[in-house]
Structure formats: structure tokens, C-alpha cells
Amino acid sequence: MRGLFITFEGIDGAGKSTHIEPMAAQLRAAGHAVHVTREPGGTPLAERLRELLLHEPMDALTEALLVFAARRDHVQQVIEPALARGDMVLCDRFTDATFAYQGAGRGFDREVLKTLESWVHAQLQPDLTFWFDLSAEQAAQRLAAARTPDRFEQQDTAFFQRVREGYRARAEAFPLRFVRIDASADRDAVGRQVFAALEDRRW
Ligand SMILES: Nc1ncnc2c1ncn2[C@@H]1O[C@H](COP(=O)(O)OP(=O)(O)OP(=O)(O)O)[C@@H](O)[C@H]1O
Ligand SMILES: [Mg+2]
DSSP: OOOOEEEEEOSTTSSHHHHHHHHHHHHHHTTOOEEEEESSOSSHHHHHHHHHHHHSOOOHHHHHHHHHHHHHHHIIIIIHHHHHHTOEEEEESOHHHHIIIIIIITOOOHHHHHHHHHHHHSSOOOSEEEEEEOOHHHHHHHHHHHOOOOTTTTSOHHHHHHHHHHHHHHHHHOTTTEEEEETTSOHHHHHHHHHHHHHHTTO
16 A cells, blocks of 8 residues: 655744654554655755755756755655555655745745646645644744754745745645644644644544
């Protein structure tokens, strides 16, 4: 049987990486084979493209093309083979992030993004998407305490507000696969929301 594809989305600092490993551990304990991965990245080539995306200045089309080039490699080399084996794949960001960051954040043409999506993964969509929803201000406070900002994290609050609205639009467009998580709660409360969504599905 084909595996399940679960994605973790939300603005920088919302808590995706905090919750992905505990969720993988829970699913493994329930007997699932689980592969944890991230975007951009997840293969040696895509990780090299990630470094360029996070640190080199570039125009919006170049950025979109590199994101989808990395995704093509990742889908082909890692995600599809894992799903075909029956593994669960937990992925920290996927194409919703491209619509939120490059589309809503940078104002890049969404029709072009849809075309690139149809080239790179026309058939593949997540079975479930956790949207860690947090205000831009709260996310910035958490990140300020945590690490040196990359090229995206250096953007101003208005940029992250647009990205958040981009995620909201995606959640409204795909209500069946999106689960909104109130990421403003403390870690344990956020974790409980994530586990509850799995229990609802008996995964
Ligand atoms: N519920 C929470 N309450 C307070 N702090 C939190 C909470 N969840 C995560 N954090 C802290 O906030 C910071 C950002 O969390 P995390 O790295 O999980 O976010 P992220 O969504 O993966 O961000 P990015 O997109 O930048 O990778 C970390 O320092 C983490 O420890
Ligand atoms: Mg992270």
C-alpha cells in the first residue's frame, strides 16, 4: 500500500521543526516506517540549491525555478520512492510554501507557479498538511532568541504577514488536507493539537 505524505507549513519560527521529530517518533511507535525530510533540500543536490536560495540574492523567477528544480530532484529521488515502498513521509515545507513565500510574500505570478508545479509534481499532493499559524511578531520574537537570520528570515514583519495570509488562502482553497494548528500556544499544547489530528485519522 502506498504511504502517506504529510507536510509541515508555516512562517519562519512557527514551530515546524520543533514538532516534526516527536511526530515521527509517535508514528514509528505505532508501527509505521517514517522518513523525515525537508525543503528546499532532502537530497545532496537539493541541499546545495538550498544553500544558494538562502544566501545568494536573486530575482523572483530565478528563485522560483531553483525551488522547483530542488523539488524535482527531491520528489524523484526520495519522496516518490518512499511512498511507493509504503513509508510515511514527513516533509518540513513543500509547494504550499512556494505559493506563500514566492507568491504571496514576493508577489510572484501564481499562474507561473502553478505551471511549474504541474511540471514537477502533477500527480503528487500531500495527504495532510499541518499549518502552524503564528503572527509575524510572535514568530520574530521566537527566532530572535534562537539564531542568526538567513536571507528569508531578514525580511520585515510585513513580508511575513503576507506569507501568513498566503498560507491562509491555501488552507481555504484546500480545506480537506489542511489542518490549522494554533502555534501561539506553548509547546505541549501545540504538540497535543498535532497528535489529535493524527488520532482523528487513526494513523
Ligand atoms: N510553542 C512554542 N513556544 C515557544 N517557543 C517555541 C514554541 N515552539 C517552538 N519554539 C521555539 O521557537 C523557535 C522556532 O521554532 P522552530 O525552529 O521549530 O520553527 P520553524 O517553523 O521550524 O522555523 P523555520 O521555518 O525558520 O525553520 C525555536 O527556538 C523553538 O525552540
Ligand atoms: Mg525549521
